[in-house]
Amino acid sequence: MNNLIRFIFKHYVTILFILLEALSFFLLVQNNKYQRTSILNTGYEISGFVYSKYNEVAEYFSLRQENQKLAEENASLRNQLFNSYKTDTFFVQKIYDTLHKQQYIYKTAKVVHNSTDQQNNYIIIDKGLKHGITPDMAVISSNGVVGIVKDVTENFASVISLLNSNVKISAKIKRNSYFGSVSWEGSNYKKAAFNEIPVHIKIQKKDTVITSGYSTIFPEGIMIGRIEDFSFKGGDNFYQIQLDLSTDFKGLNYVYVVYNLMKEEKIPILKNIQKESKTGKNK
């Protein structure tokens, strides 16, 4: 016992070092398992607060581009309005529409922190539990896909950016509907990889890639990017496709959080399929 105490006294610095290192790695691993302790959440509340104050100032510098973007979006929305089409007949029939039900709800949020130069990038937005944000909602911008909501606190939410090695998004080529998955390779914030497209399919440069709508998170048809380049090695079954992302992650300011109203309906079906394919009980 005496020896032990003497040992601890002699090496207390090294022991403290190991303890602190262990604590650091504990935090690191916790973070990767999508679980945070409450102390981290308070940390985010504070850093979120500081960043939102900082952004209030920094916002003024990008006001011009932001206006431009909003104007462009307004124009494209106006193009879809009914009164920008001319009706040729006098008959207007009113029907109570039971065929079309609202499936997605869009909420706007402002980006208060963003990074593009890490290997795993995160975004913090200024909407949280209070505003009805919950984990696993989709986040898009007026230009395309942004990411998926990860953690939510009272006033803020963190979003796993598409620029994150842990994210894979189900996507398809708009022209012919063949589907694969989009993931980020960890170096350039303008590029991503589009995988799982077999080589017998004809693809072209500049083909548009959109979300497939197969998952419960993203609605169908949200722009992801265009094919910039593709190649395949001899013997491979799949193309190696490089995408030019449509979202400008550096210039992100306002985003939309998308809530899928029919998610609860779809999840049990998906789970059932997974269970049956595991037990091999396919009929």
Place this chain on the structure above:
Amino acid sequence: MQGFIKYILGFVFFVALQVLILNNLQFSGFINPFVYIIMVMLLPFETPRWLLLVASFFLGLTIDFFSNTPGMHASATVLIGYLRPFVLKSISPRDGYDTGTLPRIKYYGLNWFIKYVIIITLIHHSFLLFVEVFRFSSFFFTLGRIFLSSIFSIFLIIGSQYFIYKR
């Protein structure tokens, strides 16, 4: 007491510089200088080793909260906090460090200071960037990042000595 306040102000200043400005810079894609570690380097020679570790840990953790990477910076900063006394010992002048002096250019010269900064920065950056990518297999890419980021950090740290601690 006055010295203590000076270090607290330095802490706030360099953390703000790191998270508000340097983390948003991006030279040619993957260079990110980490200048905040200067706060570990500048602490007095007589700082007890446990205090060095605890201060390093909190410095790293503060940066972590702002860059959304709990534990990553903390682990790297604790490492240099632990290794600092050994580094100082290995590059000490012939007759050791005089009492009442601080690890600054004006006491031990530019050559000594550059050696000190290079060693600590390389240790910190290597550890940090390898912890950051440990799921990635691209070893030489990471080595390039370490090298380039270190060059920028070293220049900024030595430059800051001439701007801030002029007196």
